[in-house]
Amino acid sequence: MPSALPKLAKTAEVSGFILERTAKRMKQFFHAQLTLATADITIDQWIVLQALESGGAQSQFEIARQTFKDAPTVTRILDLLEQKQLISREDDPNDRRRYNVRLTAQGHQKMQDMLPVIKNARQQAWRGLDDDEMATLVRLLDKVYDNLK
Amino acid sequence: MPSALPKLAKTAEVSGFILERTAKRMKQFFHAQLTLATADITIDQWIVLQALESGGAQSQFEIARQTFKDAPTVTRILDLLEQKQLISREDDPNDRRRYNVRLTAQGHQKMQDMLPVIKNARQQAWRGLDDDEMATLVRLLDKVYDNLK
DNA sequence: TGTTAATGATTGTTATACTAACTATATTTG
DNA sequence: CAAATATAGTTAGTATAACAATCATTAACA
DSSP, X not given: OTTHHHHHHHHHHHXXXXXXXXXXXXXXXXXXXXXXXXXXXXXXXXXXXXXXXHHOXXXXXXXXXXXXXXXXXXXXXXXXXXXXTSEEEEEOTTOTTOEEEEEOHXXXXXXXXXHHHHHHHHHHHTTTOXXXXXXXHHHHHHHHHHHTO | OTTHHHHHHHHHHXXXXXXXXXXXXXXXXXXXXXXXXXXXXXXXXXXXXXXXXXXXXXXXXXXXHHHTOOHXXXXXXXXXXXXXXXXXXXXXXXXXXXEEEEEOHHHHHHHXXXXXXXXXXXXXXXXXXXXXXXXXXXXXXXXXXXXTO
């Protein structure tokens, strides 16, 4: 029965594709929902705001680590968020290379306003997946992630 | 027992993040492997080449559909591949809006040369996942994908 | 048949991502 | 302490991606 091996290889061939395809669509979907709600922020900007809310004021290095974005990307996203007055950069008194980045009041407000949009998008994305399936998906994705460290 | 609901919500909160994180790292990893092998192509360029090899000569619209990229993105990737002489655009005699895009001999050669690199990268990515787990992962990702159509 | 609509491809704009190089500041170490 | 190194952040260049607008060509249909 020579079909087992080819089938496995075939699955491996398409899985990366399916992974990327799904991640791409999810990003696109969340972005579209934010646009529909006239959020005036992108999903990546949202991710940075979220890191700041959950982690409090922090350096750009910390934000990069938390969000899995690299330093130049964080710089530019913060530039945009600063223009929109959703975050502020303050000099770190202990280390003059660093900034302490924090949400402004407007930044907090933006998160309040957009949280329902994000929650609703999450519900749609994971519709039909039960608790076990969610856990399995996360476990398998983490396994792949660890494989590529 | 008020912990069940919050836990589910928490999982949904991080899953999108884990999905994007894994997809990003996979892309990064494949790209790094190609760079290491001095492939002189990116992973997205590889994906387009692969579509051309498996599907034969085809229009840019078909390439876009196969690769889940949009038309402008395909245009620009093909521009780069054409510069590198890995693909060629020929006028479609039946429809003057279209090109027939095909791999050149050099394009075929590039694929021959890089296939082992890609196969090796796939092996690393899916290491430790058995047949069932691969199938489950694909099934769950497809479910999410369908949710967002 | 002639106007309208749809399609294939391109161009422009904005945003994210990676690499590399650069500035400024901190840390290590000889 | 001084020189070498490391770290935080920025800037520049290239690639990918989404979206909108545009252009040429083809298809639909009144």
